[in-house]
Amino acid sequence: MTTNREQRAKQDVGQKVHRHAEAARSDATNGTYRAGFACFVGRPNAGKSTLTNAIIGQKIAITSSKPQTTRHVIRGILHREDAQLVLVDTPGLHRPRTLLGERLNDLVREVWSEVDVIGVCFPADEPVGRGDRFISAEMAELKATVLAVVTKVDLVSPQRLAEHLLAVSKLYAFAEIVPVSAVSGHQVSHLVDVMIKYLPESPQLYPDDVLTDEPEQMLIAELIREAALEGVRDELPHSIAVLVEEMMVEGALTKIYADLYVERDSQKSIVIGARGARLKEVGSQARREIEQLLGGKVYLDLHVRVAKEWQRDPRQLRKLGF
Numbered sequence: 001m002t003t004n005r006e007q008r009a010k011q012d013v014g015q016k017v018h019r020h021a022e023a024a025r026s027d028a029t030n031g032t033y034r035a036g037f038a039c040f041v042g043r044p045n046a047g048k049s050t051l052t053n054a055i056i057g058q059k060i061a062i063t064s065s066k067p068q069t070t071r072h073v074i075r076g077i078l079h080r081e082d083a084q085l086v087l088v089d090t091p092g093l094h095r096p097r098t099l100l101g102e103r104l105n106d107l108v109r110e111v112w113s114e115v116d117v118i119g120v121c122f123p124a125d126e127p128v129g130r131g132d133r134f135i136s137a138e139m140a141e142l143k144a145t146v147l148a149v150v151t152k153v154d155l156v157s158p159q160r161l162a163e164h165l166l167a168v169s170k171l172y173a174f175a176e177i178v179p180v181s182a183v184s185g186h187q188v189s190h191l192v193d194v195m196i197k198y199l200p201e202s203p204q205l206y207p208d209d210v211l212t213d214e215p216e217q218m219l220i221a222e223l224i225r226e227a228a229l230e231g232v233r234d235e236l237p238h239s240i241a242v243l244v245e246e247m248m249v250e251g252a253l254t255k256i257y258a259d260l261y262v263e264r265d266s267q268k269s270i271v272i273g274a275r276g277a278r279l280k281e282v283g284s285q286a287r288r289e290i291e292q293l294l295g296g297k298v299y300l301d302l303h304v305r306v307a308k309e310w311q312r313d314p315r316q317l318r319k320l321g322f
């Protein structure tokens with residue numbers, strides 16, 4: 001990590017979402033405290049967000065069965081007696097076709113150059129392919145320790161897993177190869193041990209009760225976006241963006257006003273649905289999730305707006321947080 005890591009961590013604290021962490025306890029502490037940053041990379045749908053959630057133990061990164069839904073750099077923080085592991089969640093690296101694509105790739109490379117440990121994720125249920133080779137080759141110049149994480153092992157036979165591990169080992173000189181299943185929990189804590197082993201000796205970077213430094217509004221926008229995607233059956237994942245315009249606390253109620261941006265009028269009617277039925281559904285699903293996140297009652301006001309070609313427009317991208 002950069003030399004000003006502690007300073008950055010301190011700055012971040014100012015805008016924290018405070019949650020009470022169920023602190024994970026390690027059995028054996030040898031007196032050395034380690035702290036640092038790690039991220040998972042890998043092709044779309046490799047299981048990075050699910051693994052992040054399994055490690056942190058709370059829904060922070062947004063998962064979806066559709067590829068490339070993770071847009072923002074979202075951190076989860078694992079606190080242990082002997083270590084602090086700060087997870088940075090990145091979007092997948094992909095061939096850029098729009099300005100958004102280019103910005104995402106820049107963002108990914110920036111994160112890679114700053115972390116201490118990178119876990120390259122290879123889904124066990126899919127053969128090693130060109131995308132995996134491409135990402136592995138990108139690891140060569142980095143100072144971070146690079147681990148291979150073979151994900152979704154619950155989906156394959158031991159025989160197939162063994163073949164997969166062999167294929168992965170030939171891709172790159174990984175420091176270690178760890179097979180895991182985020183769904184069954186198999187080897188997740190072992191993976192955490194391995195990641196912590198490669199963190200530098202360092203004082204604690206964040207206070208105990210902090211799980212993420214993602215501004216609350218960003219998390220809320222992602223929950224709304226996730227709910228909106230669930231309702232859309234065709235391939236429009238990149239055509240929806242959400243901006244929380246206003247948040248007001250009135251007694252026990254939090255009022256949230258958010259805009260849901262689509263690119264075209266036709267997409268607007270898909271999102272809204274017949275007589276607003278779909279938007280209503282999206283609203284109530286998102287509201288339930290937000291209430292869980294904030295731990296209180298929420299009033300959610302959603303507006304669908306058309307921002308033509310927002311993915312190609314730098315002004316719109318900035319407004320939407322890219």
Ligand SMILES: Nc1nc2c(ncn2[C@@H]2O[C@H](COP(=O)(O)OP(=O)(O)OP(=O)(O)O)[C@@H](O)[C@H]2O)c(=O)[nH]1
Pocket residue numbers: 042043044045046047048049050051062063064065066067068069070091092151152153154155180181182183184
């Ligand atoms: N069976 C099984 N499914 C998993 C596991 N981990 C993830 N999945 C599923 O795989 C899909 C993709 O998982 P994500 O965590 O969203 O993948 P990602 O790598 O973050 O995807 P992008 O955001 O597209 O980069 C989801 O449907 C998950 O439920 C696992 O250990 N076992």
